[in-house]
Amino acid sequence: MVDARRGRPGPRRTLSEQAILDAALALLAERGADGVTIRGIAARVGVAPNAVYTYFADKAAVLEGLVEQLLGRVHHDRFTDATLPWRDRIEALAFELRAEMLAHPGAVRLLLGSPRVGPNAVAVGVTLLSILADAGLDPRNAANAVYLLNVHILGAVAVQVATPDHIQPTRTVTDVETDQFRWGLARLLDGLAAHAAIRD
Numbered sequence: 298m299v300d301a302r303r304g305r306p307g308p309r310r311t312l313s314e315q316a317i318l319d320a321a322l323a324l325l326a327e328r329g330a331d332g333v334t335i336r337g338i339a340a341r342v343g344v345a346p347n348a349v350y351t352y353f354a355d356k357a358a359v360l361e362g363l364v365e366q367l368l369g370r371v372h373h374d375r376f377t378d379a380t381l382p383w384r385d386r387i388e389a390l391a392f393e394l395r396a397e398m399l400a401h402p403g404a405v406r407l408l409l410g411s412p413r414v415g416p417n418a419v420a421v422g423v424t425l426l427s428i429l430a431d432a433g434l435d436p437r438n439a440a441n442a443v444y445l446l447n448v449h450i451l452g453a454v455a456v457q458v459a460t461p462d463h464i465q466p467t468r469t470v471t472d473v474e475t476d477q478f479r480w481g482l483a484r485l486l487d488g489l490a491a492h493a494a495i496r497d
Contacts, residue, residue, distance in 0.1 A: 314352045316342050318366050321359050325403040333360065364407050365415040370397055373424040383432040384486050387446070390424065391482055394450055402458040409451055433493035442489055449485055453478045 320341040324333045335356055339346040353359045371393050376386040398404055413422075422443060429439035457474045 312342060312344055312348055312352075314362070317349055317352055317359065318362050321363055322366070322401070325363065325407075326401065329403045330360065330406045333363075335359070360407050361415060363404065364413060365417045367397055367401060367404050368413075368415075368417040368421055371417075371421060373421050376424055377427060379431050383428050384490070386428050387425070387486060388479075388482060390421075390428070391446065391450055392478075394421070395454055395478065398451075398454045399457065402454075405451060405455050405458060409455070429489070432489060434489065438492065445485060446482075449478075449481055453481065 317338055320338045321333050323341065324337050328337075333356065335346050335349050338359065339349050342349075349359075353362065371390070373390065376390045378386075398408065413419075425443045425446065426436070426439050429442050430436070434442060453474070457471075457478075
């Protein structure tokens with residue numbers, strides 16, 4: 298007897314840009330940036346690879362979307378209050394960026410290699426520029442300072458995610474590297490403050 302159900306279409310699968318990004322984020326966590334592929338995403342959401350291209354032109358577009366999603370979780374608008382000390386605002390923003398990247402270690406490579414031109418990426422950069430202007434830096438020096446801060450944040454996280462779990466008997470690597478990150482950031486801000494003061 299022929300199964301009458303054979304050949305009937307199955308339930309329609311729901312696909313969206315967010316579902317694709319969720320699948321890509323899961324692959325990023327499991328396999329790293331190289332493991333995020335269109336075929337892998339399609340298999341995870343249960344569609345043919347061609348369906349993914351309806352939402353993203355290629356893998357690079359998916360990775361750019363991931364960067365945007367992760368940076369969108371950083372609430373940069375909380376650091377725009379000019380009545381608060383500029384150093385406190387930069388430190389808080391830097392630690393929030395660091396925390397988001399540590400929660401998704403595979404994103405470090407994406408942030409290092411991505412052009413970061415999406416609205417969330419631009420908003421984070423604009424927020425940093427605004428805070429640095431409050432510190433007394435002119436636009437050119439503020440832009441250079443944003444680059445310097447990005448190098449510190451991304452570099453520190455890249456080193457941390459590649460470090461063994463323990464480097465001292467009584468302190469975890471997280472304890473040590475958080476202290477190191479804070480110390481380095483403070484020295485950078487000291488230098489920026491001194492540079493701004495020279496200009497006054």
